Amino acid sequence: MDSTTSELATSEPAVRTPLASTASDGLKIAIVGGFGVGKTTMVRSVSEIRPLNTEETMTRAGVGIDDARGADGKTTTTVAFDFGRISLNDEMVLYLFGAPGQERFWFLWDRLFSGTLGAVVLVDPRRLEDSWYAIDRLEHHGMPFVLARNNFGPPEHTLEEVRDALSLPAEIPMVDCDARSRESSKAVLIALVNHLYTLSFAREHAL
Amino acid sequence: MIRRPVDSGDPDRLYTVTNGRTRADEDAFDLVTLIVSECEPTPGMQSEHVRILRMCDRPTAVVEIAAELGLPVGVVKILLCDLLDTGRITARHPRLSPRRAQLPDTEILKQVLVGLHNL
Numbered sequence: 001m002d003s004t005t006s007e008l009a010t011s012e013p014a015v016r017t018p019l020a021s022t023a024s025d026g027l028k029i030a031i032v033g034g035f036g037v038g039k040t041t042m043v044r045s046v047s048e049i050r051p052l053n054t055e056e057t058m059t060r061a062g063v064g065i066d067d068a069r070g071a072d073g074k075t076t077t078t079v080a081f082d083f084g085r086i087s088l089n090d091e092m093v094l095y096l097f098g099a100p101g102q103e104r105f106w107f108l109w110d111r112l113f114s115g116t117l118g119a120v121v122l123v124d125p126r127r128l129e130d131s132w133y134a135i136d137r138l139e140h141h142g143m144p145f146v147l148a149r150n151n152f153g154p155p156e157h158t159l160e161e162v163r164d165a166l167s168l169p170a171e172i173p174m175v176d177c178d179a180r181s182r183e184s185s186k187a188v189l190i191a192l193v194n195h196l197y198t199l200s201f202a203r204e205h206a207l
Numbered sequence: 208m209i210r211r212p213v214d215s216g217d218p219d220r221l222y223t224v225t226n227g228r229t230r231a232d233e234d235a236f237d238l239v240t241l242i243v244s245e246c247e248p249t250p251g252m253q254s255e256h257v258r259i260l261r262m263c264d265r266p267t268a269v270v271e272i273a274a275e276l277g278l279p280v281g282v283v284k285i286l287l288c289d290l291l292d293t294g295r296i297t298a299r300h301p302r303l304s305p306r307r308a309q310l311p312d313t314e315i316l317k318q319v320l321v322g323l324h325n326l
Contacts, residue, residue, distance in 0.1 A: 016275070018265035019241070024299040026239025026268055027319065046326065052274035056281060078279075083270055088322025095239050095268060112238055112280075115303045117311060117319070144310070186326050193319050200310040 017049050022090045029189065030099045030113055032138070033122035034130030038150045038179035039098035040082045042122060045185045047084025047096060055080040058108055079105050081112075096189075101134045109141060118196050119145040120188055122179065125155055128165055135166060146173040146195050148188045224255055224278065225285045235291065236284050241266040241299040255286050256295075263296060 031039045043051045057078045082098040097113070099105060119138055123131045131147070138145045149155065149162060157165075159174045168174070175191045178184045243266050248257040259272055273283040290296040303311055 016262070019267065021265055023241055023266040026237065026241055026299075026301045027303065028239055028301075052271065054270055054274040055279050057279050058281075083274075085268070085271075086322070086326065088319060092318060092322060093239070093241070093268070094319065094322070095270065097238075115237060115301060117303070117316075182326075186323060190320065190323050193316055193323060196310060197313060197316045197320065200313050200316055203310060204313060 019085075019087060019093055020090055023087070023093050025092045027088075027092060027094045028097060028113060028116040029094060029192065030097045030116050030119040030143075031122055032099045032101055032119050032134045032145075034101045034124065034127060034134075037122050037124045037127075037130065039100075039122055042120075042150075042177075042179040042185045042188070043082055043084040043096045043098045045180060045182045046086060046189065048087060049085055051082045051084045051098070053080060053082050056108055056112060058111065077104050077107050079108050079112075101130065103133070106137045109137070113143075116143065118192050119143050120192055121145050121147045123147060123149050123162075125149055125151065125157065125162070128162065131166065135168070144192075144196055144199055146175065146188070146192045148175050148177045148179075148191075150179045151176055224253075225282055236269050236287055236298060237301050238270045238280065239268045239301050241268055242272065242287060243267075243297050243299065244295065245297055246295050253286075256290060259283075259286060259290060260295060266299060 031042055033039050040051055055078055057076055079100065081100065084096050086094045086096070088094050097116075099113070099119075121131050121134050121138065135145075135147075147162075147166070147168060149159065155176065159176065162168075163170075163172075163174060173191050173195050175188055177188045242259070242263045244260045244263040246260065248260045252260075255276060255278070258276060262272060262275060269283060269287065270280060272287075273280045276283060278286075287296065287298075291298060302315070
């Protein structure tokens with residue numbers, strides 16, 4: 001089944017594409033960014049299924065977060081997210097999650113995204129400040145990430161200027177991309193996994 | 208993409224679906240744990256259980272089940288606990304332990320890279 005173009009994918013009927021019966025190992029990558037930056041577009045451009053949407057709710061009292069509470073002593077947080085998937089081989093299936101960057105989302109990070117390989121921070125060059133919070137939170141959670149600039153037009157700044165503006169450490173890879181393009185989005189994921197490989201290799205050889 | 212309604216705004220329905228339970232064993236399932244049916248649905252079975260068993264004829268991730276049923280992930284985990292406890296499904300857990308905030312080893316990452324290059 002060919003799902004390389006979003007136009008095709010969205011006009012198809014809602015038919016589920018099953019995984020291989022040998023599939024046994026689910027992996028996660030999160031694509032984080034502000035509203036409208038192109039997270040779902042990126043998921044769609046590489047996913048073998050049309051992006052799906054689901055949500056998770058959490059009672060904050062249940063995780064020990066001290067907060068203003070309602071009459072029942074509980075505050076409920078709901079976060080919706082999109083996802084798609086890529087079958088990597090007979091056993092491994094990579095799930096891509098488009099994760100909203102807003103504050104309440106991070107309350108659910110541990111519950112939803114523990115065990116995630118790494119993250120892509122997708123930024124809109126016109127609204128760099130939207131990604132500050134996501135970068136801060138990923139660093140806080142010790143989650144490795146790369147930064148991908150989704151270009152909506154010819155870039156006005158070099159990537160190094162963006163790095164400076166975001167105070168991003170030199171070892172964090174940055175790439176330009178077009179989230180609508182399958183090849184470009186694929187290159188972003190490869191940049192992330194290469195970065196993870198470098199980190200993992202360094203750790204294995206430091207022992 | 209198609210946004211399907213998710214019924215979290217209707218607590219009564221969720222209460223019914225889960226028989227009033229509000230928490231599953233959080234560690235039992237990851238978002239990407241793959242669920243496989245081990246039996247056919249039987250008459251009288253709760254409709255959500257029937258749908259899960261049909262859907263998981265082939266391995267299906269917890270998060271995909273939630274999206275298909277239009278239910279929050281936490282509610283789906285409770286339903287899956289029922290089916291797991293009675294042996295009606297099996298669960299294939301991710302190799303990367305969610306408990307460990309550690310990088311995967313280079314062998315796993317190599318396989319991921321090969322898979323991505325082959326896209």
